[in-house]
Amino acid sequence: MRDCYCTVNLDQEEVFRTKIIEKSLCPFYGEDFYCEIPRSFRHLSFYIFDRDVFRRDSSIGKVAVKKEDLQKYHGKDTWFQLQPVSADSEVQGKVHLELRLSEVITDSGVISHKLATRVLECQGLPIVNGQCDPYAAVSLLGPSRSEAKKTKVKRKTNNPQFEEVFYFEVTRPLSYTKRQFDVEEEDVDKLALRVDLWNASNLKFGDEFLGGVRVPLRALGQAGVHDAWYFLQPRENGGKTVKVEELGSLRLNIVYTEDHVFPSEHYTPLRDLLLQSANVGPVSASTAHILGEVCREKQEAAIPLVRLFLHYGKIVPFISAIAHAEVNRTQDPNTIFRGNSLTSKCIDETMKLAGMHYLQVTLKPIIDEICAEHKPCEIDPVKLKESENLETNRENLRHYVDRIFSVITTSGVRCPTVMCDIFFSLRESAATRFEVDQDVRYTAVSSFIFLRFFAPAILSPNLFHLRPHHPDPATSRTLTLISKTIQTLGSLAKSKSANFKESYMAAFYDYFNEQKYADAVKNFLDLISTSGKWDQKSIETPIMLKEGFMIKRAQGRNRFGMKNFKKRWFRLTNHEFTYHKTKGEGALCSIPIENILAVERLEEESFKMKNMFQVIQPERALYIQANNCVEARDWIDILTKVSQCNRKRLSTYHPSAYLNGHWLCCKLSADAAPGCTPCTGGLPANIQLDVDGDRETERIYSLFSTYMTKLIKMQEACGSKSVYDGPEQEEYSSFVIDDPQETYKTLKLIVSAVQTLEQQHTKYKRDKFKKTKIGSQEHPIGDKSFQCYIRQQSESSTYSI
Numbered sequence: 001m002r003d004c005y006c007t008v009n010l011d012q013e014e015v016f017r018t019k020i021i022e023k024s025l026c027p028f029y030g031e032d033f034y035c036e037i038p039r040s041f042r043h044l045s046f047y048i049f050d051r052d053v054f055r056r057d058s059s060i061g062k063v064a065v066k067k068e069d070l071q072k073y074h075g076k077d078t079w080f081q082l083q084p085v086s087a088d089s090e091v092q093g094k095v096h097l098e099l100r101l102s103e104v105i106t107d108s109g110v111i112s113h114k115l116a117t118r119v120l121e122c123q124g125l126p127i128v129n130g131q132c133d134p135y136a137a138v139s140l141l142g143p144s145r146s147e148a149k150k151t152k153v154k155r156k157t158n159n160p161q162f163e164e165v166f167y168f169e170v171t172r173p174l175s176y177t178k179r180q181f182d183v184e185e186e187d188v189d190k191l192a193l194r195v196d197l198w199n200a201s202n203l204k205f206g207d208e209f210l211g212g213v214r215v216p217l218r219a220l221g222q223a224g225v226h227d228a229w230y231f232l233q234p235r236e237n238g239g240k241t242v243k244v245e246e247l248g249s250l251r252l253n254i255v256y257t258e259d260h261v262f263p264s265e266h267y268t269p270l271r272d273l274l275l276q277s278a279n280v281g282p283v284s285a286s287t288a289h290i291l292g293e294v295c296r297e298k299q300e301a302a303i304p305l306v307r308l309f310l311h312y313g314k315i316v317p318f319i320s321a322i323a324h325a326e327v328n329r330t331q332d333p334n335t336i337f338r339g340n341s342l343t344s345k346c347i348d349e350t351m352k353l354a355g356m357h358y359l360q361v362t363l364k365p366i367i368d369e370i371c372a373e374h375k376p377c378e379i380d381p382v383k384l385k386e387s388e389n390l391e392t393n394r395e396n397l398r399h400y401v402d403r404i405f406s407v408i409t410t411s412g413v414r415c416p417t418v419m420c421d422i423f424f425s426l427r428e429s430a431a432t433r434f435e436v437d438q439d440v441r442y443t444a445v446s447s448f449i450f451l452r453f454f455a456p457a458i459l460s461p462n463l464f465h466l467r468p469h470h471p472d473p474a475t476s477r478t479l480t481l482i483s484k485t486i487q488t489l490g491s492l493a494k495s496k497s498a499n500f501k502e503s504y505m506a507a508f509y510d511y512f513n514e515q516k517y518a519d520a521v522k523n524f525l526d527l528i529s530t531s532g533k534w535d536q537k538s539i540e541t542p543i544m545l546k547e548g549f550m551i552k553r554a555q556g557r558n559r560f561g562m563k564n565f566k567k568r569w570f571r572l573t574n575h576e577f578t579y580h581k582t583k584g585e586g587a588l589c590s591i592p593i594e595n596i597l598a599v600e601r602l603e604e605e606s607f608k609m610k611n612m613f614q615v616i617q618p619e620r621a622l623y624i625q626a627n628n629c630v631e632a633r634d635w636i637d638i639l640t641k642v643s644q645c646n647r648k649r650l651s652t653y654h655p656s657a658y659l660n661g662h663w664l665c666c667k668l669s670a671d672a673a674p675g676c677t678p679c680t681g682g683l684p685a686n687i688q689l690d691v692d693g694d695r696e697t698e699r700i701y702s703l704f705s706t707y708m709t710k711l712i713k714m715q716e717a718c719g720s721k722s723v724y725d726g727p728e729q730e731e732y733s734s735f736v737i738d739d740p741q742e743t744y745k746t747l748k749l750i751v752s753a754v755q756t757l758e759q760q761h762t763k764y765k766r767d768k769f770k771k772t773k774i775g776s777q778e779h780p781i782g783d784k785s786f787q788c789y790i791r792q793q794s795e796s797s798t799y800s801i
Contacts, residue, residue, distance in 0.1 A: 371475050577596065
C-alpha cells in the first residue's frame with residue numbers, strides 16, 4: 001500500500017498539492033483547484049508522488065497535457081494513463097540561437113566554409129534541487145563527425161545570457177587528409193547542430209540535463225543565416241523503459257477557458273441588451289433569460305451573468321425580476337425555488353461571490369476546531385467502532401451542532417447588503433403569491449441561505465475556501481451529520497423527524513425539537529431579509545482575508561542587522577498585514593493597511609529569485625517571495641484590492657531592489673528617489689467583487705456563439721407560437737416563451753450583436769496569423785513547428801523574389 005498525493009504544475013512549477021491519502025492503491029482526492037493562469041505555459045502537468053516512512057517523496061508517474069490539447073478534455077471526466085517520470089523528460093524553457101554559414105579563404109587559396117553558432121540566451125529554465133547554474137554544450141553532428149564545445153557556467157539564474165560564439169568547419173579543403181574527411185565536400189543537409197542545456201551540479205551524480213534542441217543545417221536556406229528561438233525538448237531515449245500499464249491512471253476533470261477580450265466599445269450593443277434585462281417585460285423575453293434558455297447547463301449562463309450584473313450594480317433588480325417570474329409559475333409553496341432554475345443558479349453564484357468573507361468570519365473558526373479536535377461523532381450504531389460510546393458521540397455531535405447553529409443565527413448583522421436585498425425581494429414575491437401560507441416568506445429565504453449556502457459549506461469546507469483540503473473520512477462524516485441537522489433546522493418543515501430516512505438521525509433530532517430553535521431561525525431570516533436596514537456593514541472585528549508561509553527579506557530596521565531571507569507566516573486582514581515566526585505566534589511586524597502605498601512585482605534579477613513582490617511602505621519596501629506564480633498573483637491582487645482606497649497610494653515605483661547604494665532599475669543613488677515605472681492600477685477597491693465587465697461579456701458572446709443553433713430554433717418556436725395557437729410542438733416545448741413577439745425581437749438583436757462580434761474575431765485571427773512569425777520569442781520553434789518554419793521561410797523568400 002502507498003501514501004500518495006497529487007500535484008498540479010504549470011510546466012515544472014507546482015501550483016497546488018492535494019492532501020496525502022494513506023495506505024491506498026486507489027486514492028480518491030475529490031479536490032477542486034481554480035486559478036487564473038498568470039504566465040505562458042506549454043504543459044499542464046499532474047504528478048503522483050509516494051511518501052515513504054522516512055517522509056521522502058518519490059514520483060510514481062505523471063500526466064502532461066499540452067496547452068493546445070486542453071480543449072479536447074474541457075469539462076469532461078477523463079482517465080489518463082500515467083507516464084514515467086525521468087530527469088531527461090522534465091524540460092521547459094527556450095533558447096535563442098543564431099547560425100551563420102560563411103566562406104573562408106585559407107592561406108593556400110582554397111575556399112572553405114565555416115559555421116558560426118551564437119548562443120545568445122535562454123529563458124524559463126527549470127530549477128533543479130533549488131538551484132540553476134546553466135551552461136550550454138554545442139555539437140555539430142554528421143554521418144562522420146561529432147564535435148562539442150561548451151559555454152561558461154552562469155550562476156544562480158534560470159534566464160542566462162550567454163552571448164558566446166562557436167566556429168565549426170563545415171566544408172573541408174582538398175588538402176585535408178584525415179581518413180573520415182577524404183571527400184571534397186560534406187552534404188550540408190545531413191549535418192545538424194545540437195545545443196544541450198545542463199545544470200552544473202556539485203553532486204557526485206553529475207550534471208543534470210535541462211533540455212536540448214537539434215537544428216538541421218538545411219534551416220539556413222540559401223541566405224546562409226538562421227536566427228530563431230527554440231523550445232527545449234526532452235532527450236531522445238533518455239528515460240528508463242517502464243511498462244506504462246504498471247503505473248496506473250489518474251481521473252481528472254479539466255475546465256480551461258481562454259478569451260480574447262476586445263476594447264470595451266466592441267461590446268456595447270451586447271452589453272446594453274444584457275443590462276436592460278431587468279426592465280424587459282416579460283422578463284422571459286430578455287437577453288439574460290434567453291441565455292439561460294439556450295445553454296445546456298444553467299450554471300454556465302449564471303456565472304458570467306452574475307459577475308456582469310454585480311460589476312454594473314444591477315444584480316438585485318435582475319434577480320428580483322426572474323425570481324418574481326419563477327414564483328408566479330410555481331403552483332405549490334413547498335416546491336418554491338427547489339429546481340435548478342436560472343434564478344436559483346444566479347442566487348447561488350451571487351452568494352459565492354458576495355458572501356465568501358461572510359462565510360470566513362462566521363464558520364471558519366468552528367470548522368477549524370472540528371478538524372483539529374477529531375472528536376468521535378458517529379451516531380449510527382452500525383458504523384460505531386468498538387472503542388466508542390454512542391452517548392458520548394451524540395453529546396459531541398450535539399455540542400458541535402449547537403455551536404454552529406448559534407454562530408449562524410447570530411451572524412445576521414454581518415450578512416452582505418446585496419444578499420439582504422435579494423432575500424427581501426424573494427420574501428416579498430413569495431408572500432404575495434402564496435398569501436395563505438404564513439411560512440413561505442421564511443422558506444423562500446431559508447432554501448438559499450441554509451440549503452445552498454451554509455449547509456454545503458459545512459459539508460465541503462474545502463470548496464468554499466474554509467479549509468485547504470478535503471477533510472479526512474472521520475471528520476468528513478462528522479461534518480455530514482452536522483450539515484444534515486443544520487439543513488433541517490433551517491428548513492422550518494412541519495414534520496421534522498420525517499425529513500430523515502435514517503432512524504438514528506430522527507432520534508438525534510429530538511434534542512433540537514424545541515420552539516427556541518425555530519424562533520432563532522425566524523429571527524435570523526427576518527433580519528437578513530429586511531432591505532435597507534443594515535446598509536452600514538462596517539464590521540469592527542478584523543476579517544481574515546489570506547494567510548500562509550512565504551519567504552521575506554529583512555527590512556533593515558536595525559542598521560547593522562543582516563539582510564537575509566527567512567520563512568515567515570503571513571496574515572492579511574482588512575485592518576493590517578502581519579508576519580509571524582510561525583502560525584499562532586505573536587506578530588513580529590505589523591503593517592496597517594493605510595500604510596501600504598503600492599504592491600508590485602519585483603524583477604527576478606534583483607535577488608536571482610522567482611515569484612517575488614514588494615509591499616511598499618512610507619519608509620521602506622518589504623520584499624517577499626511566494627511559493628509559486630499563482631500564489632504570488634493571489635497575494636498581489638488581494639493586497640492591492642484591500643489598499644486601493646489609501647489616499648497616499650503611489651503613482652510610480654521601482655521594479656527592482658535598492659542594493660549596494662543604488663536602485664538596480666534606474667541606477668539612482670538616493671533610496672528615497674521617486675519611482676521610475678508607473679504603478680499597475682485600475683483594480684476596484686471592493687475586495688469581494690473584482691470583475692472585468694468586458695471579459696464577462698466576451699464569455700457570454702462565446703456561449704451565444706456556441707448555442708447559435710438553439711437561438712435559431714427559439715426564433716422558429718416564437719414564429720410557431722404566434723401563428724399556431726394549438727398544442728405546443730414537442731421540439732419547442734423546452735423553451736419558456738411568454739410573449740413570442742417580444743422574444744423574437746430580442747432574439748433578432750442578439751443574433752445581430754453576436755454576428756458583429758464574430759466578424760471582429762475572424763478579422764483578429766486573420767491579422768494575428770499574418771503577423772505570427774515562427775521562431776520569434778513569442779512563437780518559438782517546437783518539435784512539430786520546424787516544417788512550418790521551413791515553409792514560412794520559403795514562402796517569404798518567394799515573395800521577396
